Amino acid sequence: MQMKKITAILTALTMAAALLAGCGAGNPAQTSSGAAAAPASSGAAGEGGDAKSVVVVFPQGLGDAGPMDAMNENLKKAQQDFGIEASTFEALEAAQHEEVLRTYAREGADLIITSMPATVEAVKKVAAEFPDTRFCSIFPLEEIDLPNVTCVDFSIWEAYYLAGIMGGSMSDTGKAGHVIGAEQSSLIANYNAFKQGAQSVNPDMQVLLSNTNTFDDPAKGKDAGISLVDQGCDILITDCAATGLGVIDAAKEKGILMMGDSNPHYELAPENILADTLCEYGPALYAQIERFVNGELESGTYYSSIREGGVGLLISPEIRGSLPADKQARFDEACEKIDQALAGIQSGELVIERNIEK
Secondary structure (H helix, E strand, O other): EEEOOOOHHOOOOOOOOOOOOOOOOHHHHOOOOOOOOOOOOOOOOOOOOOOOOOEEOOOOOOOOOHHHHHHHHHHHHHHHHOEEEEEEOOOOOHHHHHHHHHHHHHOOEEEOOOOHHHHHHHHHHHHOOOOOOOOEOOOOOOOOOOOOOEEEOOOOHHHHHHHHHHHHHOOOEEEEEEEEEEHHHHHHHHHHHHHHHHHHOEEEEEEEEEOOOOOOOOOHHHHHHHHHHOOOOEEEEEEEEHHHHHHHHHHHHOOOOOEEEEEOHHHOOOOEEEEEEEHHHHHHHHHHHHHHHHHOOOOOEEEEEOOOOOOEEEEEEEEEEHHHHHHHHHHHHHHHHHHHHHHHHHOOHHHHHHHOOO
16 A cells, blocks of 8 residues: 655644644644534535535544544634535444445545544445545554545654653652543553653553543543542543543542643643643644645555654643642653653654554
8 A cells, every 4th residue: 555654734734843842832822622513414515516525524522622623623624725515423333434424425425534443444344335435534543445545644652652751750659540532552552652651761650541431421531530549640641532521620629730632731721731642633634635625635544743743742831830849840851851752753763662562
């Protein structure tokens, strides 16, 4: 299968400096967190009768302040910029994916975009049935070898390694809690990378894993966060989309530090959130639509990593004034170590492997 770098996508990312600036203040103004949820199906015709029809099928709920919201906002932007007919559908159950994709393909959608590993099998089957319909899968975690399918993947575990350096540096108890939304290989890889980063600064660091089995239930996230704190964790990190909003509530209630995933969250808890791991889901979606409209969308897999600028760790610009003096010193030291690790990853001297063994 043809393999490509995603560099072309990232030329449009004005947030790249913030993503990869280590412990600089960053520039959150470019993000799309906190987007309002769209109706289950919405769309507006573009200018002219030959507008391209683009459908985005969300496997997780909107309102996650994370990847779904980021993609939804960038779909709206693409609709305005390119005059496409844009529609969305929230297919939250795995059993829905195949039939939803098939329905839109039958109705004549020009481009159907999905995301996350849970939708891959449905994409494979339906794309094979409709060879004249273009499909795009964002973060599928595998190659889809079909001539009408484009994939975009992220090396997000690299950002979790950097987050681990922060977690290992800031913990007093030597225990961190890692909350995931499912036992998927991608999330286990992120957990292992976080642990590796934490143990690079504190070899005795323990990282407890909590699987909520949901990406859409903040109440379960809060329960998981409180349980981890009760087990001695004084650092939390999320990898569970909207479920992570409940983990933030737990951190605020228990008065501990944490890190979020996918989008900046520090405004939700400025005294608790140290950083967020970031994947540019939204700009990746926008770039594929732009390519499609311009007749440049090809089959194959585009990869985005720290070296390309589509993955990173955003340090909260709000946290400095909230830390006591002893923690501030450790925070500053952690920032230096993160910058060193970042430079190593960018140069290729430091390679963070994708380890999916639990």
